[in-house]
Amino acid sequence: MNLRTRGNTNWKRIHEGSPIQSSPRLRSRSALPGLFQVERLITRRRLKEGTEYLVKWQGYPIEQSTWEPDQHIPASIRRSYDQPEISDCQRETFSRDARQSFQSRLKTRGLKFSVPCHLNVFRALLRTDRETLLGREELEHLCLPPYWWYNIDKHGEGTCVEFPVRAKPCLRQRTKYTVHDGRVAKISIPVETVVFQARTRACTLDMIHS
Known part of the structure; x- marks a missing residue:
């Protein structure tokens, strides 16, 4: 089951630094129901509404990763984005x-x-x-x-x-x-x-x- 319905994402434009047009759905999006553990933050992007992170969820395959606004992610996890711990x-x-x-x-x-x-x-x-x-x-x-x-x-x-x-x-x-x-x-x-x-x-x- 997908954690969140996804629209079309131009991955190439995102990672070449091109501006991304956000849809009205993003502005009113609520937090996911239930409690999910963040495995790692894959990358981030900046929209007019703020910063979003592509989240790999613990226990879910990578194709079910979702873009989440920064307010949905604890500050301690957001701070780990720039200096992540690896094995x-x-x-x-x-x-x-x-x-x-x-x-x-x-x-x-x-x-x-x-x-x-x-x-x-x-x-x-x-x-x-x-x-x-x-x-x-x-x-x-x-x-x-x-x-x-x-x-x-x-x-x-x-x-x-x-x-x-x-x-x-x-x-x-x-x-x-x-x-x-x-x-x-x-x-x-x-x-x-x-x-x-x-x-x-x-x-x-x-x-x-x-």
């Missing part, structure tokens, strides 16, 4: 996925690649919820191994990442069709990623040690 497992998972993605990037020509990442993990590690430029030192504190930014052969020649690297937290929706009460139903599942943009260049052993 060592979450940090290690992001480190592993980032390392694998950067190493793959060194073998291709593409400038952009994405890493699966809960947006609260991105905020916890980089202390921002916006697109940002990162130097090598800023990325290395994410528990990445010393070889994450280059790929060389036995002769000490290869490819390395050029710095700074651009990192952008992104939220998009993936459409999935399921069966509900004997009928095909369409659901939208939020997908959280960090999109990195990085150039590469040829490198030698001397360049890596410089």
Whole structure:
């Protein structure tokens, strides 16, 4: 059962900073009946009426996350948005996925690649919820191994990442069709990623040690 009926949401516009036209339904919306526990705040947006948070509810699948006005969320939870707590497992998972993605990037020509990442993990590690430029030192504190930014052969020649690297937290929706009460139903599942943009260049052993 959906926690709240949702209208059409342009996820791409939201996370590119475009203004979102709110409907009259948002102004008179009441709190959800019953008591629900917040698992985490995925992201937030600012409307004319105020700030709303996309809430992942404890015990409910992510496709039932809902946009909630800030007055529906306790102040202590809202304060945790900018400095969320994450586990060592979450940090290690992001480190592993980032390392694998950067190493793959060194073998291709593409400038952009994405890493699966809960947006609260991105905020916890980089202390921002916006697109940002990162130097090598800023990325290395994410528990990445010393070889994450280059790929060389036995002769000490290869490819390395050029710095700074651009990192952008992104939220998009993936459409999935399921069966509900004997009928095909369409659901939208939020997908959280960090999109990195990085150039590469040829490198030698001397360049890596410089």
